[in-house]
Amino acid sequence: ENFFEFNKAGIALLMSTALWVIYAGTAGASGVAIGTALAELGEKVSEVSEVVFFILGAMTIVEIVDAHQGFKVVTDKINSTNKRGLMWVVGALTFFMSAILDNLTTTIVMVSLVKKLLPASIDRKLFGAMIVIAANAGGAWTPIGDVTTTMLWINGQISALPTLSGLLLPSIASVLVSIAILQ
Numbered sequence: 001e002n003f004f005e006f007n008k009a010g011i012a013l014l015m016s017t018a019l020w021v022i023y024a025g026t027a028g029a030s031g032v033a034i035g036t037a038l039a040e041l042g043e044k045v046s047e048v049s050e051v052v053f054f055i056l057g058a059m060t061i062v063e064i065v066d067a068h069q070g071f072k073v074v075t076d077k078i079n080s081t082n083k084r085g086l087m088w089v090v091g092a093l094t095f096f097m098s099a100i101l102d103n104l105t106t107t108i109v110m111v112s113l114v115k116k117l118l119p120a121s122i123d124r125k126l127f128g129a130m131i132v133i134a135a136n137a138g139g140a141w142t143p144i145g146d147v148t149t150t151m152l153w154i155n156g157q158i159s160a161l162p163t164l165s166g167l168l169l170p171s172i173a174s175v176l177v178s179i180a181i182l183q
Contacts, residue, residue, distance in 0.1 A: 020044075058105045062112050071116050083123060084183050090114060090127060091134045091179045095171075098138030099145040106135045126182060133178045141167035 020041055027037035065071060080086040090110065098106040110131045111124075118124050139145030143153035143160050152158045 054104065055108075058108050061105070062108055065109070066112065071113050074113060075116050078117065083118075086117065087127065087130060087179055087183060090117075091130055091175055094131050094134035095138035095175050098135040099142045101145070102150075103135045103139040103146055106138070107131055110135065130179055130182050134175050137171040137175045137178075141171040 024034070024037045024041065027034055078086065078089055080089050090113070094106060094110045097110070101109075111128055114124055114127045114131065118127060136146075140149065141164060143149050143158065143163055149158065149163065153160065153163070
């Protein structure tokens with residue numbers, strides 16, 4: 001991307017559009033009704049739109065918090081003197097924050113926070129990897145921390161107490177082992 005100076009997102013959008021045009025154009029010849037092909041396209045556009053609007057909302061929250069010095073309140077409270085200690089603090093904060101919020105919002109918020117704390121790009125990449133792991137592990141053990149478990153909980157396919165008791169220790173173990181390896 002940097003060497004050839006092209007935008008991966010733009011190329012991906014053009015390619016996906018071209019593939020859908022080819023699919024819809026050849027649907028009749030391959031035995032798929034045009035109405036069915038357009039319905040499938042509408043379903044996929046709807047799924048992508050949900051994710052895009054969710055990310056826009058989450059990023060809006062992050063920008064509002066940043067504009068009102070919300071990250072400064074948190075960064076002033078974090079007084080770790082070395083990167084190892086900071087990784088444990090950020091990992092624990094991410095883990096428990098993700099249990100309350102969803103994984104994606106927590107990841108966006110914590111990556112924005114780490115950008116304020118760490119100037120070096122290589123450090124931010126390592127912390128970013130840890131944040132993704134901690135956010136996923138933190139969201140997995142509560143019915144409200146992950147979209148999948150929330151949907152299962154709402155549909156009555158899982159209950160809160162067995163989910164909490166059955167997944168808390170494995171989630172903690174995965175975060176502890178991951179942070180230990182990443183250091």
